[in-house]
Amino acid sequence: MKIHYKELINEVTIYFKPLGISQFLSDSKNIFSEGTILDFTFMPDFNDKMIEIFSLARDRQGQELENYLLSKLQIKKFSLIEKILEAIETDEKIEEIAQKHQISRQYLNKIFTKHIGKSPSEYRKIHRFRNSILKQKESKNFSELSQYDFYDQSHFIRSFKELTNRNPQIFFKNIDTEKENIWLFV
Incomplete structure (x- = not known):
């Protein structure tokens, strides 16, 4: 936004x-x-x-x-959605989450989008992005940072660009990761 x-x-x-x-x-x-x-x-x-x-x-x-x-x-009480959220945040496959809760993948997508406002895969991308912001302080470089939640460094860079319209280097140069809420000023 x-x-x-x-x-x-x-x-x-x-x-x-x-x-x-x-x-x-x-x-x-x-x-x-x-x-x-x-x-x-x-x-x-x-x-x-x-x-x-x-x-x-x-x-x-x-x-x-x-x-x-x-x-x-x-x-x-949102016990089913909370369990699905937790599973998505631990990178469990969406098909496996649906099977575990005995619902179809389509129904999982429908109820997740209804309550969260994003599809499970969109939410997972945002969750990985947020995690990378938290872990950025501990990482020596972007190659190390990309190993936490991304397949490789190009996946990390591509995800960052999709969410911020910036590459990670420019993004981290323009924010203060020490604050509780991160704001990007453009």
Whole structure:
């Protein structure tokens, strides 16, 4: 996602792990069905509540946002999807995951996309990318880094370019991997 700022603004970033946003919505499939979230309304009172929170003193904003989100939390059980996510993150083959859970590969793809918003293979690519960012600090060079989750260095470079439109060398030159949330400024 590319975001352009025209002027300074007050903002907050809420980062959800897979299935996290689904704990706040009665039907999360609406987020993923349109292909874009530009017109997505997180919660009916969200914009008004954020205006209220931003009008508070800076030291109270975090606690008020947390209180608001906790008031909207709807704990749900996603045991099958959580097991599938775990298997995908350990690089288990999708066909094997489907067989293990006694579902077809097509059904696995359908329910995964419904809950995560990406196909299992797209999610796996993103997961490998995120892992490479975490492991970049420990690696001596890109050849070593590519050995963790990729078939070879060209697979690593190709995946990076698909997700960032940059090769890994330029990407890592423009981000701070020490931060919890990584932002690429272009």
